Amino acid sequence: MNQNSSQEGQNSPAPQQTEKKRKPQSSKRIIWIVAGVVLLAGGYFYTASKRKGNTVEVLPVAVSVVRGDITSTVSSSGSVRPIEQYNIVSLVSGDIAQDSISAGSAVHKDQLLYVIESETAGTAIQRAEISLQQQELSYRQSLDNVGNLNVRMPIGGIITSLSVKEGDNVNNGARICDIVNNQELTVKLPFHEDDARSIYVGQAAVVYLEESGEFFYGYVSAIASGSIITAAGNIVSNVTVAFENPGAIVQNATATAIVGNFACSETGRVEYGRTETVFSKSSGTVTGLTKNIGDRVYANELLFTLDNQSLVISSQSSALSLQTARLNLNDSRTQLDNYNIRSPIDGTIIDKSYKAGDTLDSNRTVLAVVADMSRLTFTMNIDELDVKKLSVGQRVDVIADAMPAQVFEGRIDTIGIIGAGSSGVTYYPVEVVIESYEGLLPGMNVTADIVVDEKHGILRIPISAVSRGDVVLITKEYADSIGATYPQPRAEGEQVRSPDGQQQQGQSRPPEGQQQRQPPASGQQQSGAQSQSQGAGAPVTRTIGAPAGSLVDRPGNPTGYVWLKVETGMSDGTNIEITAGLREDAVVYILPSSIGTSSNNTGFFVNSAPARTTTTTQYGPGPGGGGTTIVTTGP
Numbered sequence: 001m002n003q004n005s006s007q008e009g010q011n012s013p014a015p016q017q018t019e020k021k022r023k024p025q026s027s028k029r030i031i032w033i034v035a036g037v038v039l040l041a042g043g044y045f046y047t048a049s050k051r052k053g054n055t056v057e058v059l060p061v062a063v064s065v066v067r068g069d070i071t072s073t074v075s076s077s078g079s080v081r082p083i084e085q086y087n088i089v090s091l092v093s094g095d096i097a098q099d100s101i102s103a104g105s106a107v108h109k110d111q112l113l114y115v116i117e118s119e120t121a122g123t124a125i126q127r128a129e130i131s132l133q134q135q136e137l138s139y140r141q142s143l144d145n146v147g148n149l150n151v152r153m154p155i156g157g158i159i160t161s162l163s164v165k166e167g168d169n170v171n172n173g174a175r176i177c178d179i180v181n182n183q184e185l186t187v188k189l190p191f192h193e194d195d196a197r198s199i200y201v202g203q204a205a206v207v208y209l210e211e212s213g214e215f216f217y218g219y220v221s222a223i224a225s226g227s228i229i230t231a232a233g234n235i236v237s238n239v240t241v242a243f244e245n246p247g248a249i250v251q252n253a254t255a256t257a258i259v260g261n262f263a264c265s266e267t268g269r270v271e272y273g274r275t276e277t278v279f280s281k282s283s284g285t286v287t288g289l290t291k292n293i294g295d296r297v298y299a300n301e302l303l304f305t306l307d308n309q310s311l312v313i314s315s316q317s318s319a320l321s322l323q324t325a326r327l328n329l330n331d332s333r334t335q336l337d338n339y340n341i342r343s344p345i346d347g348t349i350i351d352k353s354y355k356a357g358d359t360l361d362s363n364r365t366v367l368a369v370v371a372d373m374s375r376l377t378f379t380m381n382i383d384e385l386d387v388k389k390l391s392v393g394q395r396v397d398v399i400a401d402a403m404p405a406q407v408f409e410g411r412i413d414t415i416g417i418i419g420a421g422s423s424g425v426t427y428y429p430v431e432v433v434i435e436s437y438e439g440l441l442p443g444m445n446v447t448a449d450i451v452v453d454e455k456h457g458i459l460r461i462p463i464s465a466v467s468r469g470d471v472v473l474i475t476k477e478y479a480d481s482i483g484a485t486y487p488q489p490r491a492e493g494e495q496v497r498s499p500d501g502q503q504q505q506g507q508s509r510p511p512e513g514q515q516q517r518q519p520p521a522s523g524q525q526q527s528g529a530q531s532q533s534q535g536a537g538a539p540v541t542r543t544i545g546a547p548a549g550s551l552v553d554r555p556g557n558p559t560g561y562v563w564l565k566v567e568t569g570m571s572d573g574t575n576i577e578i579t580a581g582l583r584e585d586a587v588v589y590i591l592p593s594s595i596g597t598s599s600n601n602t603g604f605f606v607n608s609a610p611a612r613t614t615t616t617t618q619y620g621p622g623p624g625g626g627g628t629t630i631v632t633t634g635p
Helices: 026-048 119-147 193-197 310-336 476-482
Strands: 051-052 055-057 061-064 066-079 079-087 096-097 112-116 150-153 157-162 175-194 202-208 215-223 235-244 252-260 268-279 286-287 302-307 340-342 347-352 366-383 397-402 401-414 421-422 427-432 444-464 471-475 495-497 504-506 528-530 542-543 560-565 567-571 575-580 585-588 615-620 628-634
Touching: 061 444, 066 366, 079 347, 157 397, 175 252, 193 235, 235 252, 310 340, 340 397, 347 528, 366 444, 397 427, 401 444, 421 471, 427 504, 427 528, 444 567, 471 476, 476 560, 495 567
Parallel strands: 495 542
Antiparallel strands: 051 055, 055 628, 061 585, 066 444, 079 366, 096 112, 112 340, 150 302, 157 175, 175 235, 175 268, 202 215, 202 252, 215 235, 252 268, 286 302, 347 366, 366 427, 397 401, 397 444, 401 427, 421 427, 444 575, 471 560, 471 585, 495 504, 528 542, 567 575, 615 628
């Protein structure tokens, strides 16, 4: 799939330098040019042929070796499109309440483009919110129920009674145990009302035991807000003093207290600081009970667990229902967002199909098209043999069919690694980006060339002048002038062919009029020999391998011409580089591959005289294909 550009070879000795210009629709022009050349060449060959009796010999066409440029390119075509393009699609139905765009206007990412009437969507959101609140309440209740399966101690203290044992089935509200906190003691004492007003909670106090006379330090934990009248007629307020049990004080011991400068008016009874009765808050089977009556427990300590799988499953179901309610609310809110249609990118509105007041259905209607027109791009499908020659960032010359006189510069943005097969060939997508594209419009057809290799100021000839094995046709006179010879035979007894077509035994012969010259220096590289069977028992005739600049034997040489071995380099499909064997301004000759047709399809008969024999000599195709046919007729 290579399309190549270079200067045409010239017939004149001097190289012709012309300014390299890009021509639009180059492939079509090349076809017409080649067709014209073939027609002109056919006429030339006809008029330039020599007639000798009943024999017609076709004369070769001369071309000069010139110095010039060769450029190898990979070409493809496609249509340009914006670097990014999005269809603005409606996901909901309803009337368009508002639009704020027009074709050609610039928009920004997330800019509001359309508003669809959304009263129904708002109601759906309210319902979803109420449903979520209900599920949250249900879930919290289920968590509390599961939490109540763990029976914990509300306070620290001593278990004074225990109503259950391991394995019992307990109902909700059943009595579990009693706990007494005997580490902290309290005594409630009456103080004169006026004194009580001067006392505050947290104030230090001294407690005296009436029976033993011992005293202990404590603090005021509570003060009654009202007052009472004692039997003695005193108006008092109760003050509660708390103190730690040193270990020997029992409940109902008699005590008094002094708070600051105030003493109580009467004695009071010592009580344990706190007593709690624990009740079951759920139902289930008692598991993990390890405490007994008289054991000490601590606040929030786990006493046992109730086994109730139905409550656990119900809690899990409630959690799933809550998650569903949250998703429903999110969906409703997203649905509401769909009524406000925004731009996904910074870009330009290149098409608008709907306006305010139009009614939309629910079929994903395209309202408008927004595109990022900062750059254009297109895809080149590149042959598998050429894709490895490309690289990201490589320059691409682009010509639009609508603007053939202007060349746009592009760059390879990405090279795909997944190819697609077609007619036995795999093609890979190559994305090309055009940043400066003034005048180009999306959808325009373009042809692109990527230069993969180029050489300047090298020797070149038309590719049709080089035959198979990298040999060219030259005159015997030119061969003599450059000292070209046939290489020596490889072994004694091998047959070689001289320029006049005669076989020689164990030696080489130079062209006519040329003296015998020395063979190539020892160790000089030679190309492989080519053998041809001459029939059963016939000696083998070999064309001895020759380095560049040596003659190569081929049967049926045109009179006065010989074949010269050359070395070739880069080709662009029209011209080929000569790296060795020819010098600048040398003249080589091209034989036509076909001039006409005959009754046996072997050639073209110029002489109208009847021919009794026909001899056809076919020279194999060169690098560009085809070949050369010489037809002779005679008795």
